[in-house]
Amino acid sequence: MLVSPRSPLEYSFRSERPVRTLFSLLRRKRLYYVVTVLMLILKHSPMWIIPFLTARVINTLADPKLYPVSQLPFYFGAVVILTVQNVPSHTIYISMLSGAVRDLERTLRSALVTRLQHLSIAFHDRSETGRLQAKVLRDVEQIQMFCMLVGEGGMVAVLSFLFAVTVTAVREPRMLLFFLLMVPLVALMRTLFGRKIQQRNSAFRQQVEQMSSGVSEMLNMIPVVRAHGLEGEASREMNRQFEEVNQRGRKLDQINALFGASSWVTFQLSMIVGLSVLSWFCLKGWIPVGDVVLYQSLFSMIIMCVTQMLTIYPQLAKGLESVRSLGEVLEYPDLEHNRGRRKVDRLRGEVAFRDVLFSYEEGKAPAINRVSLDVTPGECIALVGPSGGGKSTMMQLLIGFRRPQDGQILIDGQNMEELDMRTVRRFISVVPQETILFSGTILENIVYGLSDVSMDQVNEVLAAANLSELVESLPEGIQTRIGEDGAMLSGGQRQRIAIARALIRNPQILVLDEATSALDVVSEKKVQEAIDRAVQNRTTFIVAHRLSTVRAADRIVVMKDGRVAEVGSYDELMARDGVFREMQSLQQ
Numbered sequence: 001m002l003v004s005p006r007s008p009l010e011y012s013f014r015s016e017r018p019v020r021t022l023f024s025l026l027r028r029k030r031l032y033y034v035v036t037v038l039m040l041i042l043k044h045s046p047m048w049i050i051p052f053l054t055a056r057v058i059n060t061l062a063d064p065k066l067y068p069v070s071q072l073p074f075y076f077g078a079v080v081i082l083t084v085q086n087v088p089s090h091t092i093y094i095s096m097l098s099g100a101v102r103d104l105e106r107t108l109r110s111a112l113v114t115r116l117q118h119l120s121i122a123f124h125d126r127s128e129t130g131r132l133q134a135k136v137l138r139d140v141e142q143i144q145m146f147c148m149l150v151g152e153g154g155m156v157a158v159l160s161f162l163f164a165v166t167v168t169a170v171r172e173p174r175m176l177l178f179f180l181l182m183v184p185l186v187a188l189m190r191t192l193f194g195r196k197i198q199q200r201n202s203a204f205r206q207q208v209e210q211m212s213s214g215v216s217e218m219l220n221m222i223p224v225v226r227a228h229g230l231e232g233e234a235s236r237e238m239n240r241q242f243e244e245v246n247q248r249g250r251k252l253d254q255i256n257a258l259f260g261a262s263s264w265v266t267f268q269l270s271m272i273v274g275l276s277v278l279s280w281f282c283l284k285g286w287i288p289v290g291d292v293v294l295y296q297s298l299f300s301m302i303i304m305c306v307t308q309m310l311t312i313y314p315q316l317a318k319g320l321e322s323v324r325s326l327g328e329v330l331e332y333p334d335l336e337h338n339r340g341r342r343k344v345d346r347l348r349g350e351v352a353f354r355d356v357l358f359s360y361e362e363g364k365a366p367a368i369n370r371v372s373l374d375v376t377p378g379e380c381i382a383l384v385g386p387s388g389g390g391k392s393t394m395m396q397l398l399i400g401f402r403r404p405q406d407g408q409i410l411i412d413g414q415n416m417e418e419l420d421m422r423t424v425r426r427f428i429s430v431v432p433q434e435t436i437l438f439s440g441t442i443l444e445n446i447v448y449g450l451s452d453v454s455m456d457q458v459n460e461v462l463a464a465a466n467l468s469e470l471v472e473s474l475p476e477g478i479q480t481r482i483g484e485d486g487a488m489l490s491g492g493q494r495q496r497i498a499i500a501r502a503l504i505r506n507p508q509i510l511v512l513d514e515a516t517s518a519l520d521v522v523s524e525k526k527v528q529e530a531i532d533r534a535v536q537n538r539t540t541f542i543v544a545h546r547l548s549t550v551r552a553a554d555r556i557v558v559m560k561d562g563r564v565a566e567v568g569s570y571d572e573l574m575a576r577d578g579v580f581r582e583m584q585s586l587q588q
């Protein structure tokens with residue numbers, strides 16, 4: 001069942017092994033990484049070599065008999081060359097690192113979006129949009145930052161630490177012993193403060209997030225607040241949140257200041273202790289004067305590397321957590337399966353439900369309970385019934401968003417399970433209850449997703465959807481921008497645009513979920529006229545609420561508790577003393 005459009009990236013993605021997953025993802029740009037590491041070593045080499053050269057210069061000056069003074073220009077020249085080469089090597093290093101990491105970022109986002117497009121509607125129902133959005137944006141950004149951090153600070157810290165420890169171990173093991181005694185002290189202090197700062201940081205972040213959702217809620221609520229005269233309360237509530245952010249922010253700044261100063265003092269004190277030990281070594285004659293500078297540099301390198309690694313560590317944990325978070329999408333198995341199934345290049349519009357059983361969750365009462373229904377091409381079926389009766393679920397089954405647990409749905413006599421639903425859906429249009437519009441022009445909203453549509457076709461559907469008059473009255477006509485989510489349009493106009501969008505595809509099957517919100521008489525009449533035209537020459541299913549729609553349907557199917565309670569024409573059902581007549585008498 002789970003054959004799917006999987007990218008190679010998804011095959012190598014194992015969220016239970018985040019580090020291995022990252023390595024396998026980074027392998028795509030192996031050459032970039034090799035060059036990055038080489039350039040890193042080259043660009044950073046002055047930091048490692050200059051202390052040796054400085055020591056040599058000082059030793060030469062202190063005891064010219066030991067080292068020839070004539071070599072001094074060579075040392076200075078070497079320092080200059082080493083320093084200047086940092087410009088090209090650093091530039092190449094960053095462009096290679098960024099090239100590889102940005103490629104990873106783009107690949108991950110694109111894999112996520114492709115996967116999200118193919119995951120089942122059931123998955124999307126269960127997932128909050130905000131959480132999915134955070135995965136595509138924030139989690140990928142965390143992974144990108146993680147890789148940059150490892151590539152920049154992390155690698156330098158590890159390499160420098162190994163370099164300093166090895167050099168000291170080889171040249172002066174007694175000094176290494178002293179260094180390794182000091183390191184845990186610095187690390188301990190860092191860890192203790194780090195935990196406290198992290199707590200304050202996350203409290204502050206939560207407060208800021210709460211404030212930001214508070215602000216957006218406040219903006220949405222402005223008309224309600226104004227209508228109830230609650231402006232004062234609304235402002236007070238926001239001020240309370242601002243005050244909380246202010247308090248937490250100040251606490252965070254204080255602890256950061258204390259930590260910053262303490263770190264600096266600890267570092268300087270450890271340097272002074274290091275210097276006094278080195279001075280003692282020098283006075284004893286164990287090391288020359290210049291080596292005091294050398295070991296002092298190596299010591300400061302070790303302390304800085306340890307500090308750097310401890311700073312990076314929490315970010316690493318976050319990055320790995322983000323890899324796991326992406327796994328929830330990239331490894332989720334519930335994909336719509338189409339590969340290898342029969343493609344459809346034409347449809348007559350015959351639909352049959354055969355003993356269809358469907359429940360949203362295992363063990364729960366079925367939303368569709370053994371329903372059978374035969375619909376001939378061109379027929380108009382109105383689905384009516386009490387709320388929760390199963391009308392929308394029937395439509396979701398018809399368009400293949402949900403799959404029956406038992407029974408069959410046949411389209412043109414072919415079992416839907418054997419058809420490539422992507423090809424079937426080219427012949428099905430859906431007008432949902434809530435019209436979804438985007439902030440383009442009327443034309444863009446109507447032809448959405450189609451590339452070669454003639455203006456004649458557009459004018460035809462405008463007329464069919466009763467939109468010609470509206471479009472002509474606008475100064476920019478069909479090129480008028482309709483604002484975010486069609487904010488400039490009335491409810492009836494939005495519905496008619498949705499109908500036009502459905503009709504432009506000239507579907508063989510039309511599914512129309514009528515909006516329940518009441519329209520004024522004129523709007524309702526216009527929408528109804530549009531529907532009347534839309535149903536011609538195609539099989540139509542309308543989840544109907546309006547009496548006029550119900551009347552015009554060839555057959556009315558009354559759904560109750562997941563079953564078909566009654567089927568018949570308007571007159572037939574009204575003649576019966578059943579659910580439909582009761583519903584109609586309540587509506588009038």
Ligand SMILES: Nc1ncnc2c1ncn2[C@@H]1O[C@H](COP(=O)(O)OP(=O)(O)OP(=O)(O)O)[C@@H](O)[C@H]1O
Nearest residue numbers: 125360361367385386387388389390391392393394
């Ligand atoms: N996504 C879902 N997850 C779980 N249960 C659901 C889901 N959608 C609908 N249901 C349940 O399935 C049953 C049928 O719901 P459905 O939406 O098909 O009814 P309806 O007749 O279209 O109702 P309405 O007229 O209110 O839209 C109801 O009991 C409903 O609670």
